[in-house]
Amino acid sequence: MTEPLLSLDRVTRTYAGAVPVHALRETSLVIGQGEYVTITGPSGAGKSTLLNVLGLLDEPDSGSYQVRGAETIGAKERLRVAIRGQLFGFVFQAFHLLAGRSALENVELGLLYGPVPPKRRRRLAAEALDRMGLSHRAASDPRALSGGERQRVAIARAIAAEPAVLFCDEPTGNLDTANTGKVLNMLADLHGTGLTLVVVTHDGKVAEQGQRRLEVVDGVVTEVAHARA
Numbered sequence: 001m002t003e004p005l006l007s008l009d010r011v012t013r014t015y016a017g018a019v020p021v022h023a024l025r026e027t028s029l030v031i032g033q034g035e036y037v038t039i040t041g042p043s044g045a046g047k048s049t050l051l052n053v054l055g056l057l058d059e060p061d062s063g064s065y066q067v068r069g070a071e072t073i074g075a076k077e078r079l080r081v082a083i084r085g086q087l088f089g090f091v092f093q094a095f096h097l098l099a100g101r102s103a104l105e106n107v108e109l110g111l112l113y114g115p116v117p118p119k120r121r122r123r124l125a126a127e128a129l130d131r132m133g134l135s136h137r138a139a140s141d142p143r144a145l146s147g148g149e150r151q152r153v154a155i156a157r158a159i160a161a162e163p164a165v166l167f168c169d170e171p172t173g174n175l176d177t178a179n180t181g182k183v184l185n186m187l188a189d190l191h192g193t194g195l196t197l198v199v200v201t202h203d204g205k206v207a208e209q210g211q212r213r214l215e216v217v218d219g220v221v222t223e224v225a226h227a228r229a
């Protein structure tokens, strides 16, 4: 394994309620720098919970979660925000682009809360769009773009600040086969440049793209295969 980047040790996440939901049962997992990990499993199994915990969007109830050796559980929110802003990028099924702003502005907005100084934002945003093959669409409103193009803008926004990890929750869930193929090619290219990828998916084709596959069933995470490790 390459350098450990994300290390979960006996992490649990239970949603309180009349009947508590054990969305993540005691989970220990190490994801190395540069790995391409996919996460599959039935609906309601805990995939998004695992992704949200790994992405510091949600805090577990117990256990240890270290990012590059720094403990995040019980840490000040400032540290969690700094890690999210500097090391993590996120892509969701529903794109979450702002209508009424150009594709370029959308990507630039993604740089607002990170470490990039204002003067460099426009150039980095343009470069990220270019990497996604969308320079010719920089001025377009997202409403005028196809689903595949919108998701590539969302990926550009997520990678513009050059994160170490890209977390994707059903990145192809709203796309047809052709656009799914394009997005998968983009993700493979990004992985080729050293980016660590953690991708939740229902789609077996998408899951096959990773080097390593995790399956979540009823809050229990198991290693399925190391296809290309």
Ligand SMILES: Nc1ncnc2c1ncn2[C@@H]1O[C@H](COP(=O)(O)OP(=O)(O)OP(=O)(O)O)[C@@H](O)[C@H]1O
Pocket (backbone or CB within 6 Å): 015, 016, 021, 022, 023, 041, 042, 043, 044, 045, 046, 047, 048, 049, 050
């Ligand atoms: N905020 C919440 N409050 C209470 N229960 C929740 C909450 N979020 C998720 N759950 C429950 O936790 C379990 C795991 O949910 P999660 O969204 O992680 O599953 P998933 O595998 O991503 O599902 P899907 O494939 O349908 O998106 C489910 O039973 C869900 O109903």
